[in-house]
Amino acid sequence: MLYLIPTPIGNLEDITLRALRLFKEVDLILVEDTRVSSKLLNHFTIETPYTSFHMHNEHQKTPNIIAQLKEGRNIAVISDAGTPGISDPGFLLVRAALEAEIEVQCLPGPTALIPALVQSGLPCERFVFEGFLPPKKGRVSRLESLATEPKTVVLYESPHKLLKLFDQMVPFFGAARSVAVVRELSKLYESTFRGTLAEAHTFFLEHKPKGEFVIVVEGFKN
Ligand code: SAM
Numbered sequence: 298m299l300y301l302i303p304t305p306i307g308n309l310e311d312i313t314l315r316a317l318r319l320f321k322e323v324d325l326i327l328v329e330d331t332r333v334s335s336k337l338l339n340h341f342t343i344e345t346p347y348t349s350f351h352m353h354n355e356h357q358k359t360p361n362i363i364a365q366l367k368e369g370r371n372i373a374v375i376s377d378a379g380t381p382g383i384s385d386p387g388f389l390l391v392r393a394a395l396e397a398e399i400e401v402q403c404l405p406g407p408t409a410l411i412p413a414l415v416q417s418g419l420p421c422e423r424f425v426f427e428g429f430l431p432p433k434k435g436r437v438s439r440l441e442s443l444a445t446e447p448k449t450v451v452l453y454e455s456p457h458k459l460l461k462l463f464d465q466m467v468p469f470f471g472a473a474r475s476v477a478v479v480r481e482l483s484k485l486y487e488s489t490f491r492g493t494l495a496e497a498h499t500f501f502l503e504h505k506p507k508g509e510f511v512i513v514v515e516g517f518k519n
Pocket of ligand 1: 306307376378379380381382383384385407408409410452453454455479480481482483484509510511
């Protein structure tokens with residue numbers, strides 16, 4: 298069995314009992330960054346062996362992992378935070394495991410997009426998750442097509458690109474489009490800014506963006 302196990306995005310209390318049990322039961326844990334995950338695994342006194350598995354070695358390591366799974370080993374995948382496969386490595390291995398007829402389970406658990414969406418106050422019954430926009434090529438055309446998306450749009454963005462993102466969005470989405478900018482979910486300095494795109498731009502000009510952000514944008518209305 299291949300397990301994808303979500304890990305806390307800030308608050309360690311968000312680990313699940315099932316995640317902890319599986320960490321102890323599996324034969325191997327694949328971790329995105331050994332320095333990050335060793336802290337989590339040590340905190341919960343997990344002694345299961347772990348090895349790195351990230352975007353730079355996933356192609357090279359996948360055949361050996363599939364071979365181990367075929368021999369009957371149980372393997373868990375974790376990323377630095379949140380749910381593997383969501384703006385993080387995981388998808389390639391899931392696809393390879395399914396092709397090899399290995400069972401795959403993703404546990405329910407922490408991810409940044411769902412709490413951000415629900416606490417945004419914007420409609421959350423249906424939504425579009427875009428993750429990170431392309432950094433350069435294709436970025437503007439992506440924004441242009443998202444501007445007419447009727448469902449609520451959820452984006453991830455790094456703090457140093459946040460102001461530029463609002464700048465780039467205004468011409469397409471309009472300055473009056475509602476947005477929620479959710480910062481540092483589950484952490485000490487968690488906060489949510491709710492207002493228009495223009496107000497968000499002004500606010501973050503005055504309050505330098507620091508930490509991790511999810512941007513939730515109101516869908517297009519005719
Ligand atoms: N796999 C993760 C998940 O399930 O949400 C996402 C990983 S992605 C590499 C990191 C991005 O997720 C950050 O740049 C930010 O946009 C968002 N994020 C992660 N943790 C967050 C938090 N505590 N508060 C706000 N955003 C967060």
